[in-house]
Amino acid sequence: GNSVTQMEGPVTLSEEAFLTINCTYTATGYPSLFWYVQYPGEGLQLLLKATKADDKGSNKGFEATYRKETTSFHLEKGSVQVSDSAVYFCALSPTQAGTALIFGKGTTLSVSS
Amino acid sequence: GAVVSQHPSRVICKSGTSVKIECRSLDFQATTMFWYRQFPKQSLMLMATSNEGSKATYEQGVEKDKFLINHASLTLSTLTVTSAHPEDSSFYICSASPGSGSSTQYFGPGTRLTVL
Numbered sequence: 001g002n003s004v005t006q007m008e009g010p011v012t013l014s015e016e017a018f019l020t021i022n023c024t025y026t027a028t029g030y031p032s033l034f035w036y037v038q039y040p041g042e043g044l045q046l047l048l049k050a051t052k053a054d055d056k057g058s059n060k061g062f063e064a065t066y067r068k069e070t071t072s073f074h075l076e077k078g079s080v081q082v083s084d085s086a087v088y089f090c091a092l093s094p095t096q097a098g099t100a101l102i103f104g105k106g107t108t109l110s111v112s113s
Numbered sequence: 114g115a116v117v118s119q120h121p122s123r124v125i126c127k128s129g130t131s132v133k134i135e136c137r138s139l140d141f142q143a144t145t146m147f148w149y150r151q152f153p154k155q156s157l158m159l160m161a162t163s164n165e166g167s168k169a170t171y172e173q174g175v176e177k178d179k180f181l182i183n184h185a186s187l188t189l190s191t192l193t194v195t196s197a198h199p200e201d202s203s204f205y206i207c208s209a210s211p212g213s214g215s216s217t218q219y220f221g222p223g224t225r226l227t228v229l
Contacts, residue, residue, distance in 0.1 A: 032216040043119070043206050044157075044220040051216070089156065093216035100147050101208070101218055105156045 002027045006090050006104030013080055013111050021075040021107045023064075023090035031092040033057075033066050033073040034101065038087045047075075047088070080111045115141050117209050119221035126197055127229055134192045134224045136207030142187035143209035147218065148180075151204040163190040197228045 007022040025033065032051045036044040048057030053068035062077045073090060090104040116139040126132050136146055144165050149157040161182050162170040169182035179201075181193040190209075194201055204225055208218040 034217070036220070041223075041225075043222040044208075046217065046219065049217060093218070099216075100159045100162060103156045108154075 002031065002092060002094055002102050004090050004092055004102055004104040006088075006107050008105075008107070010108040010110055013109070015082055015111055015113050016079045017111075019075070019077040019080045019084075019109070021088055021090075021109070023073045023075065023104060025071050025073065025090075025092050027071075027092055027094065029094065031094055033064070034091045034093070035062070035064055035073070035075050036089045036091060038089065038106070040086075044089065080109070082111045082113050085109055085111045115209075115211060115217075115219040117207065117219045117221040119205075119207055119224050121224060122222060123225045123227075125227045125229065128198055129196055131193055131195045132197055132226060134194075134205055134207075134226075136190045136192070136209070136221050138188045138209045138211075138219075141209075141211045143190075144187065144212050146184060146190040146207055146209045148182060148190070148192050149206045149208065151206060151223075157206060160192075194226065197226070199228045202226055202228045 003026045005024050034049045035047040037047045038044050048059040050057040050066035056065045064073050064075045087106045087108050089106045091101040118137045120135045146163040148160045151157050160175045163182045163184040165184045171177045184190040204223050206223045208220045210218045
């Protein structure tokens with residue numbers, strides 16, 4: 001079946017540090033991959049996505065590359081800010097459009113100044 | 114970009130009452146919408162898939178008579194929590210996809226339900 005595994009948090013960093021949040025997946029076919037971010041008390045916002053192997057999604061300084069050979073979609077940012085503190089969810093969408101997303105458990109990021 | 118709204122954002126009700134939550138896609142039509150429930154510090158749990166013009170598909174363990182879902186139009190889905198009890202207190206989030214082969218889903222801001 002389809003599943004997503006994220007690194008356990010919380011992740012605590014100082015401002016301007018490098019960020020990596022690992023995400024691996026198991027899927028049949030060719031899923032699309034997503035990173036969503038959730039700020040306290042809010043819903044989920046789409047951060048970036050990739051729809052096929054070797055695609056790189058990027059937004060607001062965050063990047064993730066769809067690696068089919070390692071079934072991974074790790075999130076990275078070169079220099080985090082306090083405002084990046086949030087919960088990050090890796091998710092996949094099975095091949096068929098219109099099906100629900102499958103989420104990882106979420107990773108809490110806390111950035112201090 | 115695609116925007117999904119939810120109303121209300123926060124609701125407090127007495128045990129035994131029913132609460133309706135609306136989910137609207139503001140600038141696109143959504144054949145399919147999804148309802149999730151999120152417990153504190155946990156991931157999202159899919160409750161049901163809401164299909165316009167037909168019955169919702171519920172996940173295993175979700176009581177369809179307690180969580181009534183109606184998808185009356187291509188831009189509106191509602192979730193009614195019937196005879197709410199304190200254990201129904203949670204954060205409810207909906208999402209919608211523009212369809213047409215797109216797998217991207219856009220999420221509403223969520224509704225915090227507290228049952229006293």
